[in-house]
Amino acid sequence: MTCKPCRDFxxxxxxxxxxxxxxxxxxxSGKTSIIHDVCKVLNEKHNICVVTNDAYTQEDADxxxxxxxxxxxxxxxxxxEGCPMAVMNKDIEVNLKxxxxxxxxxxxxxxxxxxxxxxxxxxxxxxxxxxxxxxxxVAGGHKLIHKRIEGNNxxxxxxxxxxxxxxxxxxxxEDFKMEVIMTRMxxxxxxxxxxxxxxxxxxxxxxxxxxxxxxxxxPPQCP
Numbered sequence: 641m642t643c644k645p646c647r648d649f650x651x652x653x654x655x656x657x658x659x660x661x662x663x664x665x666x667x668x669s670g671k672t673s674i675i676h677d678v679c680k681v682l683n684e685k686h687n688i689c690v691v692t693n694d695a696y697t698q699e700d701a702d703x704x705x706x707x708x709x710x711x712x713x714x715x716x717x718x719x720x721e722g723c724p725m726a727v728m729n730k731d732i733e734v735n736l737k738x739x740x741x742x743x744x745x746x747x748x749x750x751x752x753x754x755x756x757x758x759x760x761x762x763x764x765x766x767x768x769x770x771x772x773x774x775x776x777x778v779a780g781g782h783k784l785i786h787k788r789i790e791g792n793n794x795x796x797x798x799x800x801x802x803x804x805x806x807x808x809x810x811x812x813x814e815d816f817k818m819e820v821i822m823t824r825m826x827x828x829x830x831x832x833x834x835x836x837x838x839x840x841x842x843x844x845x846x847x848x849x850x851x852x853x854x855x856x857x858x859p860p861q862c863p
Contacts, residue, residue, distance in 0.1 A: 650854045651770075657736070658689070658743045658751045659851050662769035664728065664791060666784070667757025669777040670801040670834060672700045675752050677840035678847065679709040682750065686848075689714045689748040691738045693727060693756045696720075700754060714746060724756035725763075732768045739768075750851055760784070763794035771850045773843075777802040778816070779809040785820055797828035797846050804833040 651657075663671045675690060682688045690710055692700040698717035705712045716738040720727055727734050739751055753769060755762065764772045774795040776784055779802065785792075792798060800820060806813045813831075820829065828846060832839035 650857055652857075654855060655747075656743060657739055658748045659771075659854055660739055660751045660753055660769045661771045661773065661847050661850075662728075662753045662755065662764040663773050663775055664724075664755040664758055664762060664764060664795075665775035665799075666760075666777075666780055669757075669775045669780065671754050671757075671775045672703055673834045674775060674799065674801065674832070674840065674843060675754055676704055676707055676709040677834055677837075678752065678844050679704070681841055681844040682847070683710070686749040687747065688750055688752065689716075689742040689746055690752045690754070691716045691718060691735060691742070692754045693718045693720050693724060693735070695722075695724070695756050714742070714748075716742060720756050724758040725761065728755050728758070728762055728768065729765045732765050735768055750847065760789045760791070763791040770854055771796050771847065773797045773799060773847075775799045775801055778806050778811055778813075785823055792823060795827075796850065797830065797843075798824055799843065800829075800831045802833060803831050804835055 663675060665671055679688055679690065688710065690704060694700055694717060696719060698719065701715050701717035704710055704715050718727060718734055718738060735753060742748060742751055772795040774791045778800055803813065817831065830842055832843065834840065
């Protein structure tokens with residue numbers, strides 16, 4: 641039995657705006673590499689498109705195309721020319737325009753949206769993304785996780801990336817994992833390395849789980 645608010649929880653206009661997954665986090669945390677690997681996994685069975693946000697170039701979009709993640713026509717670039725949060729949370733129309741255009745032209749199952757490297761206060765508007773993923777790398781994560789990152793409260797999944805570098809930067813992973821788990825409670829959390837294909841499959845599986853729940857109108861549990 642579900643209440644009416646839960647039955648109406650998800651939007652239904654998928655033919656106008658495909659299910660959108662937002663990746664955000666500090667510069668250098670590995671967002672583009674994760675998106676590249678996730679595309680490789682999801683492309684096996686699903687129709688995927690990507691929109692990247694860059695401050696002044698389209699380097700991330702070019703990287704995805706050059707490395708064969710997706711054909712050029714399925715990748716769009718938004719040049720922010722300022723604070724990344726503006727097009728994530730306030731002036732979202734520039735991203736919505738590209739998402740709607742890709743939906744109309746390619747009818748993707750899922751669109752991956754990558755923010756430009758952003759500040760600790762940034763997070764995606766719920767009018768822009770259906771599923772938000774915050775990416776932090778292990779070197780910065782040890783400090784960042786104690787700074788009450790706003791995005792940690794506005795993401796369905798937190799990825800602590802580059803765990804293969806933990807020893808090199810003096811991080812005790814067992815202690816660090818316990819610290820991070822306390823900040824997430826029962827919300828999604830993955831520790832990853834892009835060198836590990838299984839880790840990238842786990843990220844893709846988390847996206848697919850949410851995609852199925854949304855598009856099949858499976859409501860969240862009522863209180």
